[in-house]
Amino acid sequence: MAGFNNFNNPQVAALPAHLKQFIVDQHYEHYTPIDHAVWRYVMRQNYSYLKDVAYYPYIPGLEKAGLTIEKIPSLQEMNDALGKIGWGAVTVDGFIPPAAFMEYQAYRVLVIAADIRQLNHIEYTPAPDIIHESAGHAPIIADKDYHEYLSYFGSIGAKAMFSAQDFELYEAIRALSILKEMPDADAAEIKKAEELLTYRQENMGEPSEMALLSRLHWWTVEYGLIGTLENPKIYGAGLLSSIGESSSCMDCGIKKIPYTIDAVNYSYDITTTQPQLFVTPTFQNLIDVLETFANTMSFRRGGIYGLQKAIDSKNTCTAVYSSGLQVSGTFTGFTQHKGLPVFIKTTGPSALAVDNKQLKGHGKDYHKDGFSSPVGKLKGHALPLEDLGVEELNYFGIEKGKIAELNFESGITLTGYVMKIHASNGKTQLIAFENCTVTDKDGGEMFKPEWGVYDMAVGDKIVSVFCGAADKAEFLEIAYKSNTATHHTVYDQNTKELHKLYQQVRNRRQTGGDFGFLGNVWMMLQKHHQDDWLCALEILEILDHEGVELNLADEIRTFLENKANTQPEFKKLIKDGFYLIKHPVEQKLVV
Structure with a gap:
């Protein structure tokens, strides 16, 4: 800015x-x-x-x-x-x-x-x-x-x-x-x-x-x-x-x-x-x-509950894999199996991040049409994929520069050429495939080779879902702003003159001087600003505290008492003002 x-x-x-x-x-x-x-x-x-x-x-x-x-x-x-x-x-x-x-x-x-x-x-x-x-x-x-x-x-x-x-x-x-x-x-x-x-x-x-x-x-x-x-x-x-x-x-x-x-x-x-x-x-x-309330929220519950909340919100949200990978975008669907999400999908600009920092090359320009990926364990594997190091991945046939076939417990199958494996914080988080095919348990196509590179998120579970992008700065997430403008008063000449009278009272309170001058302010209030009560109250406060112009003070007090009695909306305000004149605030206790 x-x-x-x-x-x-x-x-x-x-x-x-x-x-x-x-x-x-x-x-x-x-x-x-x-x-x-x-x-x-x-x-x-x-x-x-x-x-x-x-x-x-x-x-x-x-x-x-x-x-x-x-x-x-x-x-x-x-x-x-x-x-x-x-x-x-x-x-x-x-x-x-x-x-x-x-x-x-x-x-x-x-x-x-x-x-x-x-x-x-x-x-x-x-x-x-x-x-x-x-x-x-x-x-x-x-x-x-x-x-x-x-x-x-x-x-x-x-x-x-x-x-x-x-x-x-x-x-x-x-x-x-x-x-x-x-x-x-x-x-x-x-x-x-x-x-x-x-x-x-x-x-x-x-x-x-x-x-x-x-x-x-x-x-x-x-x-x-x-x-x-x-x-x-x-x-x-x-x-x-x-x-x-x-x-x-x-x-x-x-x-x-x-x-x-x-x-x-x-x-x-x-x-x-x-x-x-x-x-x-x-x-x-x-x-x-x-x-107690936070424990009920999507960012702590994750899973199907959180993903459904994200879909319902129709706003940019972030799903966090147990590996730490964060997927940000507008969530439009997920597939579940045995009460757990096994495939997630966003539509429109999406981004990937770890620790709230966008991964290089994985911003919403690259993932402009959305992002989708399996969730869960591989069939026959005791350890989640995210917990496998490079040597262990190689042992299971997931090696950079080679074709791999992944069979998930959910029935989803992925076959493709391994281009790149991203890991951080001791977790494997993302595997990029070329010439990749992804099918569901019924053989339905979820990704085709001609669609380009397939970036597969790695993670056993969706542990958190929250509103907004993980890396707001990189996502360039412009928060919603209202088109309803606040009202800014344009003052007429009469009100501007009233401002001057208030300022003159303020000057007398701060600097002292000719308190008799306040009689002129009071005269102008009576002549042009009969509706005012606060400026009159401020004049009375000064006169009372200084012990000067007693007749003028009586006249103003009578005016305010009449206003309080005839205009109920001012009664408490004026009454409270009188109280403070008799019981002034101890300035030394406040700044």
């Missing part, structure tokens, strides 16, 4: 090309004074409330993540801080596909949505934003047990099988979240998007591995509680970044359930408050549950 900024962070620098494609510039200069005020309000509310209900590393974790209460963090500041604990951060444009999100975690890189929520969605936004991603995810990274879980989850999630329905659901979620964050979204469009999301959720069929893993991710990383059912603490980023739900989640009306593998049976809706939450006694329990 030309001009890629790695922020001098080793974790970010190590990202492969297929993940770098999602990265966008933060464009810090695009954040408006209102954006910074929204960040400050949410962070002060979070600090005030979360110091009592968040899992203990949250507050010191803010500092370790490079976050401050006063302003939106820059990616450089975050990477400078996170680098000290072996993590990094990049900005992306809204939701990215779950498989890519998981893989970032495996590389120990936090994915941060570059945008910030609108003022009218200050309590919660269904769209990922920088408050959720940085103030939610980053502080808890400071806990070693937790970040070990997060990266381990990512490494497992990166191998999970996903389906076409997963992508359709992802697109529906992305589209709805973007619409809901737009300040002038059409109600009919939102309703249509909600109906599509509901339809997709109700027509997923059997959940894929990725869909089930996403549930475990949701109920832990996003909405997890830790401790006891009677006294849980918050560690999930969705709760840590929502000033509304971080409070309401502790209500007795929200059911608390011990976190076990049963959590995979609970689907979730990103657009509504969660009806139940799961409580883990320790972060080690999260790893134990994840391990």
Whole structure:
């Protein structure tokens, strides 16, 4: 990627090309004074409330993540801080596909949505934003047990099988979240998007591995509680970044359930408050549950189960032979015998690899029409073919430069001229034949001499099947990217003038000076921006703390009290703002 900024962070620098494609510039200069005020309000509310209900590393974790209460963090500041604990951060444009999100975690890189929520969605936004991603995810990274879980989850999630329905659901979620964050979204469009999301959720069929893993991710990383059912603490980023739900989640009306593998049976809706939450006694329990689920996945089960999952996914997948040879491509069929796969087939560009490194000459350009090969033991051989060295292979008539005949226990027969034998890690993995014929147990032709060189994979079993190519860099696997663009607000002149007023208040708070000047700001708010409440609240905060302009402070307080009483949507926000004026955040405890 030309001009890629790695922020001098080793974790970010190590990202492969297929993940770098999602990265966008933060464009810090695009954040408006209102954006910074929204960040400050949410962070002060979070600090005030979360110091009592968040899992203990949250507050010191803010500092370790490079976050401050006063302003939106820059990616450089975050990477400078996170680098000290072996993590990094990049900005992306809204939701990215779950498989890519998981893989970032495996590389120990936090994915941060570059945008910030609108003022009218200050309590919660269904769209990922920088408050959720940085103030939610980053502080808890400071806990070693937790970040070990997060990266381990990512490494497992990166191998999970996903389906076409997963992508359709992802697109529906992305589209709805973007619409809901737009300040002038059409109600009919939102309703249509909600109906599509509901339809997709109700027509997923059997959940894929990725869909089930996403549930475990949701109920832990996003909405997890830790401790006891009677006294849980918050560690999930969705709760840590929502000033509304971080409070309401502790209500007795929200059911608390011990976190076990049963959590995979609970689907979730990103657009509504969660009806139940799961409580883990320790972060080690999260790893134990994840391990239980991982044992059911294709990458650990392999065999017929894994190959069928690969076929169902209709995506690039990798089957791993017991010899260590990895076959990557779109799997379209397999033959079984006595409950085991004895022949596998891909269609379209395929590649062969060992240890996730593509074998020279065996990329998808060479295997452009697909790949097929037997699996299993030779008839009458006690040892698997993969365990035979060169001398032993020669003894059984498999010698470079000579014609060999292989008879498999499954009934498959291969006859051909041995061109090359590839072995590594003490295993024979691949034999290339010329003038080769392969037939099944009924004599049906599976490969003809005129088709060219036949590369036969060697291996007794298919021990693992996972989503994606073994060597993603060589396979040039372009991960799925959405065509639905996020919304970027174009500000009218009136809003630009409001930005200036917020900036003037910010300047007075930071540098002091003529506090009487705030009366002019208040006058302009009253004249042109009667709907605003946050700028007015910030003026009142300064006047109250400085003990100046008491009449002006009374006037603003009365205005805000009236707004809270007549406009219910502002009541909690203004009430919470008043509370923080009387109980200011102790800045010395935060960065």
